[in-house]
Amino acid sequence: MPEDTQPRILAFFCNWCTYTAADLAGVSRMKYAATSRVVRVMCSGRIDPQFVLSAFAKGADGVLIGGCHPGDCHYISGNTKCLRRHRLLKRMLADMGIEPERLRLEWISASEGDRVKTVINEMTADLKRLGPLKLPERCVAWDVEAIDEEPDHAEAVAKEAVHA
Amino acid sequence: MMTELHQNGQEEVRIGYFVCHCGTNIAAMIDVAAVAEYVSTLPNVVVSKDYRYMCSEAGQDLIVQDIKEHRLNRIVVAACSPLLHERTFRTATQRGGINPFFCHMVNIREHGSWVHEDRAEATEKAKALARGAIGRVKYHKALEKRREPVTPAALVVGGGIAGIQAALTLANTGKKVYLVERDPTIGGHMAKFDKTFPTLDCAACILTPKMSEVYAHPNIVLWTYSEVEGIEGYVGNYQVRVRRKARYIDEELCVGCLDCVDECVFKVGNVDDEFNVGLSKRKPVYMPFPQAVPKLVVIDPVACTHLNGGNCQKSCVDACERAAINFDQTDTIEEIKVGAVIVATGFKTFDPKRKPLYGYGKYPNVYTALEVERLVTSCGPTEGEVVCRDGRTPKKIGIVHCVGSRDHQTNRWCSRVCCMYSMKLAHLLHEHTGAEIYNFYIDIRAPGKGYEEFYERLQEEGNHFIRGRVAEITDIPKVAEEEGMLTIRVEDSLAGFVRRIPVDMVVLSTGLEPHADSQDVRRMFNISCSREGFFLERHPKLAPVSTTTDGVYLAGCCQGPKDIPDTVAQAGAAAAEALTLLDTGYVEMEPSVSVVDPIFCSGCKTCLNLCPYHAITRDDAKGVAVINPVLCKGCGVCVAACPSGAITQNLFEDREIFEEIEEVLAYA
Ligand SMILES: Cc1cc2nc3c(=O)[nH]c(=O)nc-3n(C[C@H](O)[C@H](O)[C@H](O)COP(=O)(O)OP(=O)(O)OC[C@H]3O[C@@H](n4cnc5c(N)ncnc54)[C@H](O)[C@@H]3O)c2cc1C
Ligand code: SF4
Ligand code: SF4
Ligand code: FES
Numbered sequence: 001m002p003e004d005t006q007p008r009i010l011a012f013f014c015n016w017c018t019y020t021a022a023d024l025a026g027v028s029r030m031k032y033a034a035t036s037r038v039v040r041v042m043c044s045g046r047i048d049p050q051f052v053l054s055a056f057a058k059g060a061d062g063v064l065i066g067g068c069h070p071g072d073c074h075y076i077s078g079n080t081k082c083l084r085r086h087r088l089l090k091r092m093l094a095d096m097g098i099e100p101e102r103l104r105l106e107w108i109s110a111s112e113g114d115r116v117k118t119v120i121n122e123m124t125a126d127l128k129r130l131g132p133l134k135l136p137e138r139c140v141a142w143d144v145e146a147i148d149e150e151p152d153h154a155e156a157v158a159k160e161a162v163h164a
Numbered sequence: 165m166m167t168e169l170h171q172n173g174q175e176e177v178r179i180g181y182f183v184c185h186c187g188t189n190i191a192a193m194i195d196v197a198a199v200a201e202y203v204s205t206l207p208n209v210v211v212s213k214d215y216r217y218m219c220s221e222a223g224q225d226l227i228v229q230d231i232k233e234h235r236l237n238r239i240v241v242a243a244c245s246p247l248l249h250e251r252t253f254r255t256a257t258q259r260g261g262i263n264p265f266f267c268h269m270v271n272i273r274e275h276g277s278w279v280h281e282d283r284a285e286a287t288e289k290a291k292a293l294a295r296g297a298i299g300r301v302k303y304h305k306a307l308e309k310r311r312e313p314v315t316p317a318a319l320v321v322g323g324g325i326a327g328i329q330a331a332l333t334l335a336n337t338g339k340k341v342y343l344v345e346r347d348p349t350i351g352g353h354m355a356k357f358d359k360t361f362p363t364l365d366c367a368a369c370i371l372t373p374k375m376s377e378v379y380a381h382p383n384i385v386l387w388t389y390s391e392v393e394g395i396e397g398y399v400g401n402y403q404v405r406v407r408r409k410a411r412y413i414d415e416e417l418c419v420g421c422l423d424c425v426d427e428c429v430f431k432v433g434n435v436d437d438e439f440n441v442g443l444s445k446r447k448p449v450y451m452p453f454p455q456a457v458p459k460l461v462v463i464d465p466v467a468c469t470h471l472n473g474g475n476c477q478k479s480c481v482d483a484c485e486r487a488a489i490n491f492d493q494t495d496t497i498e499e500i501k502v503g504a505v506i507v508a509t510g511f512k513t514f515d516p517k518r519k520p521l522y523g524y525g526k527y528p529n530v531y532t533a534l535e536v537e538r539l540v541t542s543c544g545p546t547e548g549e550v551v552c553r554d555g556r557t558p559k560k561i562g563i564v565h566c567v568g569s570r571d572h573q574t575n576r577w578c579s580r581v582c583c584m585y586s587m588k589l590a591h592l593l594h595e596h597t598g599a600e601i602y603n604f605y606i607d608i609r610a611p612g613k614g615y616e617e618f619y620e621r622l623q624e625e626g627n628h629f630i631r632g633r634v635a636e637i638t639d640i641p642k643v644a645e646e647e648g649m650l651t652i653r654v655e656d657s658l659a660g661f662v663r664r665i666p667v668d669m670v671v672l673s674t675g676l677e678p679h680a681d682s683q684d685v686r687r688m689f690n691i692s693c694s695r696e697g698f699f700l701e702r703h704p705k706l707a708p709v710s711t712t713t714d715g716v717y718l719a720g721c722c723q724g725p726k727d728i729p730d731t732v733a734q735a736g737a738a739a740a741e742a743l744t745l746l747d748t749g750y751v752e753m754e755p756s757v758s759v760v761d762p763i764f765c766s767g768c769k770t771c772l773n774l775c776p777y778h779a780i781t782r783d784d785a786k787g788v789a790v791i792n793p794v795l796c797k798g799c800g801v802c803v804a805a806c807p808s809g810a811i812t813q814n815l816f817e818d819r820e821i822f823e824e825i826e827e828v829l830a831y832a
Binding site: 110 | 694
């Protein structure tokens with residue numbers, strides 16, 4: 001995909017709220033950017049921080065998490081667990097030099113189709129401004145740096161590359 | 165990982181991909197042929213096709229045939245939302261002879277063609293999503309739906325016409341029904357009306373026999389003055405806690421003779437009578453209205469001197485020959501088991517004080533429609549005589565439609581019944597007083613059987629219809645004929661100028677709104693609300709009485725404003741849905757529960773406290789966690805938290821999701 005094209009957002013949507021809201025946006029024929037790729041989960045509490053890291057590592061420019069409003073989780077409290085993990089992720093991403101706008105958590109209820117549209121459009125604009133993340137490429141560059149700094153690590157890095 | 169060909173032992177993964185045109189719904193915005201072409205190049209894909217309507221009989225047969233012909237063992241269907249047709253395609257997959265959970269759906273209509281405007285981009289997105297699905301589906305396993313027995317009883321919450329109708333329908337099929345009503349009597353709003361539009365038949369004549377039938381029905385347990393406090397369990401097997409508020413009356417003994425009411429130390433009422441919407445007073449001991457069901461009195465603890473700690477001679481106690489009054493009564497809690505729940509909690513009317521320019525509460529002769537319903541009924545506070553609060557018999561009456569409806573400052577929605585009940589009241593008020601009636605409307609909405617005819621009849625009867633939203637109601641006169649009158653200022657949008665119309669009495673046709681506690685109620689039953697706060701149906705067209713929680717159904721105005729005929733029809737539909745569940749006798753549980761692999765579990769106990777349903781325990785002998793599949797609802801919270809990666813959620817396995825992420829993003 002050429003550089004100037006659309007950013008890619010990997011979206012994890014809770015089945016009961018945001019996924020349904022996105023369906024509603026469709027039924028209502030709202031229009032938004034074709035930048036999101038939705039992975040459906042039953043609850044935002046299912047979202048393992050690893051999913052988010054993996055999405056970035058595999059080339060997503062942004063990750064969007066959509067869950068039920070506080071107090072409205074279909075499974076009572078999964079969204080509070082999601083909130084905690086989101087906080088943790090924010091810190092980790094900051095440490096990795098990934099801009100905070102690239103990870104967004106939104107509570108969107110089943111009736112808020114327009115929020116899906118707004119959030120995806122806003123995020124698309126933010127990501128366009130930030131430019132591609134290119135984490136996979138950066139990872140390679142970091143490996144090169146590591147080898148330069150610490151030639152002894154070359155072997156270990158090479159081994160890992162084989163495994164990845 | 166896409167090169168991985170084998171899994172489940174030696175079985176080769178053979179995927180069939182089917183992309184739907186949905187007529188032009190998808191095909192107009194997504195180049196489905198190009199998507200099918202691309203998918204055919206992906207590893208393990210044996211068949212890749214596009215078809216006009218995948219959900220049609222022919223489309224499903226295509227899947228069945230291809231499974232057989234090409235020995236397919238995985239199916240991916242790219243079409244509408246899985247929330248709509250997942251079941252359809254799983255069933256087709258099963259008909260083809262393989263486990264239904266080998267099928268996976270990709271949403272390219274609601275999340276694709278309907279929301280995008282650039283055909284190339286929408287097609288790219290569909291390809292990426294297809295690649296993700298092809299990646300994940302190879303890890304799908306054969307899964308079985310567990311069957312659980314169903315408790316053959318239903319709970320109906322709310323005893324308005326919706327709840328009454330639903331309860332009777334279910335009870336008549338032989339099912340046990342618990343009807344829980346918050347007020348001391350059933351009947352809801354309809355019990356307050358004199359006549360009903362458009363036929364003008366007497367509301368009591370059609371409602372009270374049904375109320376008595378509820379009371380006498382051997383299959384209905386009626387608990388009025390009661391509220392549901394909590395509900396646990398799952399479809400087919402709910403445990404419900406109901407609080408029965410103390411009535412201070414022994415229900416077994418009270419025969420509703422009202423001797424206690426006559427003898428109460430308060431010789432006249434001391435509190436607003438709820439049933440007459442505050443137009444009269446009632447005593448602390450009262451029966452809501454003569455035809456109340458059950459025919460029992462109730463003592464209001466706030467208004468009663470004794471229950472307030474005061475010193476009262478308790479003449480009511482002496483008056484009751486049956487010794488039915490019991491001041492020591494306390495609330496009781498009933499625990500019941502039901503298979504299905506019908507929520508029929510109705511509505512409340514808009515508070516016109518939110519529109520201060522209409523003068524409700526400020527000018528005594530401004531009434532709400534519900535108050536006027538009570539004024540025109542012969543069993544109401546004035547026995548059907550229409551006299552205003554200031555004592556005059558109105559000669560000119562203005563009826564203001566859409567108060568708190570179709571109004572961006574208050575409620576945006578149309579309340580659907582106000583035009584019709586306004587015209588009903590116009591007719592009745594004219595009949596009672598001979599007054600000249602002015603209707604102020606935005607549009608007349610009369611879209612029901614016999615409704616437009618009723619509107620014509622009203623016009624023929626000489627009612628005035630003035631088109632325009634009323635700006636203000638004032639008692640400040642500008643000309644002599646406005647002296648002592650309420651003047652309605654309105655821009656007549658047909659005539660094109662501002663008019664001032666002096667009247668004796670104003671009726672505000674207030675709209676229908678969700679109850680103030682609707683959010684609490686919906687949380688308790690784990691259902692959703694629309695933006696307005698009315699309970700949300702699972703699908704606006706195809707599942708109008710179901711909710712996102714299996715076994716919980718909706719009836720009546722709690723789902724949205726509607727008239728009595730629609731309410732009754734919906735209540736019948738909700739009863740039929742509940743009956744289908746109860747009569748089947750069992751429920752099939754979704755297999756998306758979680759399982760701990762004891763080999764990987766380190767016994768760290770992280771998951772134990774996370775599960776909202778206490779489904780996880782620790783097998784102390786083996787030192788590992790165990791999930792009870794009956795209690796697990798499949799949220800996946802524990803899966804995401806397990807530091808050892810020992811928990812797997814069926815259909816949402818880590819490897820399935822990681823593969824989906826990786827493959828979606830691998831599509832350049
Ligand atoms: C002024 C006016 C005039 C109307 N005239 C007509 C007419 O002429 N013809 C017509 O077809 N329609 C008319 N309607 C519409 C009609 O009122 C409704 O269609 C009908 O009442 C809906 O019935 P329901 O059972 O859904 O709600 P409701 O009548 O509101 O009944 C709901 C019941 O549930 C109970 N409840 C609420 N919350 C709880 C809870 N948490 N737990 C337990 N119980 C609870 C309430 O106490 C109530 O008894 C009129 C409406 C208004 C406002
Ligand atoms: S969190 Fe994982 S490792 Fe820890 S007890 Fe639960 S299943 Fe076992
Ligand atoms: S998936 Fe959810 S409900 Fe099931 S055991 Fe894990 S935490 Fe409990
Ligand atoms: S069910 Fe939506 S966040 Fe838990």
